Amino acid sequence: MEEIDMTFHGSNSVAGVPSARSQVDPEGVSLRLRSLSQRPTSITVSELIERYMAQYNGQDGSRAHRLAAWQEMIGDFEVSQVDADLIHAGRSELATKPPLVFVGVDHQGRQIFKVKGRQRQKSGATLNRYVQAIASVFTWAIEQRLTPKGFVHPCRGLKRMGESDGRVRYLDTDERSRLFLACRVSKYPRLYALVLMAMKTGARKGELLGLTWRDVDLEAGLAYLGRTKNGDRRTLVLLPDVVEALRPFVSTDPARFVFGSVRSKYLEPARIDTAWREAVARAKLRNFRFHDLRHCCASYMAQAGVPLNVVAEVLGHRKLDMTRRYAHLTVQTKAAAMAQALGAI
Numbered sequence: 001m002e003e004i005d006m007t008f009h010g011s012n013s014v015a016g017v018p019s020a021r022s023q024v025d026p027e028g029v030s031l032r033l034r035s036l037s038q039r040p041t042s043i044t045v046s047e048l049i050e051r052y053m054a055q056y057n058g059q060d061g062s063r064a065h066r067l068a069a070w071q072e073m074i075g076d077f078e079v080s081q082v083d084a085d086l087i088h089a090g091r092s093e094l095a096t097k098p099p100l101v102f103v104g105v106d107h108q109g110r111q112i113f114k115v116k117g118r119q120r121q122k123s124g125a126t127l128n129r130y131v132q133a134i135a136s137v138f139t140w141a142i143e144q145r146l147t148p149k150g151f152v153h154p155c156r157g158l159k160r161m162g163e164s165d166g167r168v169r170y171l172d173t174d175e176r177s178r179l180f181l182a183c184r185v186s187k188y189p190r191l192y193a194l195v196l197m198a199m200k201t202g203a204r205k206g207e208l209l210g211l212t213w214r215d216v217d218l219e220a221g222l223a224y225l226g227r228t229k230n231g232d233r234r235t236l237v238l239l240p241d242v243v244e245a246l247r248p249f250v251s252t253d254p255a256r257f258v259f260g261s262v263r264s265k266y267l268e269p270a271r272i273d274t275a276w277r278e279a280v281a282r283a284k285l286r287n288f289r290f291h292d293l294r295h296c297c298a299s300y301m302a303q304a305g306v307p308l309n310v311v312a313e314v315l316g317h318r319k320l321d322m323t324r325r326y327a328h329l330t331v332q333t334k335a336a337a338m339a340q341a342l343g344a345i
Contacts, residue, residue: 039145045082046075048146052137061206066133069094079141080148084157087134091158094130095122124161131155169292170299175285182282188275193245194259195279195293201236202297202315205290209269214254218243234316 049067056063073090074082098121122130135155141147171179176199183192198208207225216223221243223236238246246258251266260266276290294315301311 039148043079043146044075045077045079046071048079048141049075049137051146052140062129063133063136066130067137069130070134079146080151082138082154083152084154087131087154087158090134091127091131091161095127097122127161131158131160168295168299169288170296171285171288171292175283175288176296178283179279179285179288182279185282186275186279188262188270188272190249190259190270191272191275191279193242193249194272196245197236197238197242198290198293199296200239200242202294203236204294205272207234209257209259209272211258212254213251213256213258216246216258218247218250 049071053064053067070090073093074086077086135153138147138153138155142151142153179195180192183195186192194208197203198205201208201223203225210226211223215225216238218238221238221240223238225234225236249258256266257269259270259272261268261270272290280288298311298315301314302308
């Protein structure tokens, strides 16, 4: 049998097979990589925001509005000119403007805002949200190599504004009963199921209105949120009474919305503002918003002794700081635990 000569003779080939090095053009690869690694020589903040929003798939409806404010103030600046001093100046300018609240869209689909109450200046929490919005743009731009080399994140040297503990409004037993009764007789037949689900899952209104039957598994007692306000995916646990409230409305079409508009045959999310206001008025509730159903969920859990990290997980809070506003509601639970553990000493 003839032997095969496997001796290397200064070649990178093995048994007649050309090497990887011989199949590529080192100079061509080098030129291509050098071309791909080039960063934009000139890009404005306005252009950067437009690129960011083109790929943004989060559910924060206020982000476009807040970034539009930054575009108006610093949109003409080159990215290379943006630093912490400029962002600080922009925040100071925003602080002089009254806070706005979203009230709907016009006939062309544009968002409409009005001055919020009698406030004449934005709160520290609101200003922090504006800074977070533009910070997200620059974080993304750095990751995408759209900023100059050595660019320092302009929000890194900015101290957060002080925030209050936040609003905590939840219903007592009587108020809760009145609200449920009012929702059951609403012209929108799914309002009771929506309110019950909001109170018992802690989900935001937009998250619930965006659910389709494709996202809900009643047998498993679960609902799957896509991209939430903070960009995360989240699973909602549906307690038995929530499942029973939803069951009469189940659709065989997975594309239909769980809380869809009757007029669109449930192919579009419902607009429940009028039905909600009527239910709140019928229940004679004072100072209670739909978002407060989320506070109800957290407050009831905190009062029941549920650890704050679990409450944060249910609400979808990334940071425990957001959940600490409910810490005072755990005082009775702490007192009972301390009495049990330390009372005999």
